[in-house]
Amino acid sequence: MWKMIVRRFLIIIPQMFLLTIIVFGMSYIMPGDALTGLIDPTIRPEEIERLRELMGLNRPFWVRYWDWFTSMLQGDFGNSFHHARPVTHIIGDRLPNTIRLSLVATVFTYMIAVPLGMLAGRFRETIIDKTIIAYTFFAMAMPTIIFALINLFVFGFTLNWFPIVGSVDPRIDPGTAAYWLSRLRHLILPALTGALLSTIFIINVLRSQIIDNENSDFVTTARAKGVPRRVIYNRHIFRNAALPVYAGIGFAIVGLLGGSIFIEQVFGFPGMGQLFVSSITRRDFTVVNALIMFYGTATMVGTMLSDIFITIADPRIRIQ
């Protein structure tokens, strides 16, 4: 098992290396550099050239890459062209919002997917199962952006059940109970939108796992002992069927992070996805690069954790 975990961990090193090369390579061909945000029209061209030399912008690719890489490891991503503030501060402002959104969305995903997957598996080929399968089909075919827009239109604008923009009501003082309640109210619609579309994998896995487990010996034994059907399904089979579901949590979070660009944009939710879109619109490339690095690292680590979790949880893989 340890050998597998170490091997899985080692794969991440070349992956990270390639990611940094791609991001730095892109920043190489991007217009603008660290000076763009600092100069004003009165500066003479010779002065700019002197500053460039001073800042080391004329050195070869690999020297600059190494410089960029080591300062990134120390948490220095440079300054935003647009905000003229360190990139880490700008991302730091948005990070809690995105983390809250993906956490709530993950909780919703599991709250919806686990009962539905179990029902579909237990009552397969019945009307319940068929309805759930129809729902997963809709969730698969539905483009995130359209689902988000329709939800916002129906529940935000028309029915007025939820706020239509932002992450908190700015009129409420921070720190009070009403403040956190307002935050939660702002989270529900975007989180539900993301969650309803990301349940497919868990429902399908759980359904097929339950069907697979139904005929196994431990079910026959339990039935012979007289354990009620409900208990057999909810306890005995579920424990065996749920392994891939727990393990999928890494993938679920990664998927929600990826989908958050559209959702944050539609709901005007000030998270990192929205920051990315506004930064790329302003050609604020230092922020863009830092965000790509962040999301790339998050995906790699998330996938690795899921892989390792499966290894630990499932003895069949552990032995290999």
Added chain:
Amino acid sequence: METANKSHSPMRILWREICSDKLALFSLFFFITVVTIVFIWAGLLDPRAVLRQDLRNTNIAPNSEFWLGTDHAGRNVFNLLIVGARNSFIIAFTLAIASSLIGITVGLIAGFYAGTVDNIIMRIIDFLTMIPGLMLILTLIVILPDSVFNFGLILTILGWLGMARTIRMITLQQGAMDYVKASKTLGTRNPVIIVREVVPNILSFMVVNLTLAIAGTMGVETGLTFLGFGLPPDMPSLGTLIATAASPLNMQLRPWLWLPAALFVLVMMLCINYVGQALNRAADARRRRV
């Protein structure tokens, strides 16, 4: 011999399976009808007249003259929808075919040669799946010169991964089968085996995945255009209409601008995906029967 051969051709089996699923058959015909109508209708419209501004008739709600109302520049939304749908279809079909061709080629090579070749290709695919694709696409769209060709190229470069994975998996299974071994023993060259023997056997999977790729590409195009990084403004698409919903005023007070386009995309996606899933089941059933 002739008839036996025909009844086992993959496309014929797919067709038979589609026919047995009434809803899938209906979806397929509905989709084809809509595409045909959109193409013919859009061909009849004068492209410049569709985009011409008419400032006396701005933001009119749907009525008998303007079926879906007009936008902020007084353009007829229904005509924009028809032309936009045609453009979106063209983009979706072209890009889906282009990225599928890459995916099929890579998948066939990885699956057929297996071993080291497969290992290297799979590591590359794994890596490309890990990088945040949407962000990379947006960044590339911004730093590369603005053109429809570049837009397509960027989407194609990152769009072939899923297809390559599926085709590789199926080709791996085919490679272990007797007909491939027999061909190898007879001394047939590998590229010939791939093209003449493996490809016809996995054709149904290619069709299935191409269908799903078309749906996926439509979704991506719509999404990118919504974010403001899609096609140029003189080329209306479903995404441009949906993007009008980004303004709260349009979203709340003028749903005729974006809702028809959104529902159009949704219905098309449901149709394509339903056909794709029915085909998928058909392809699977065939594998089980053989």
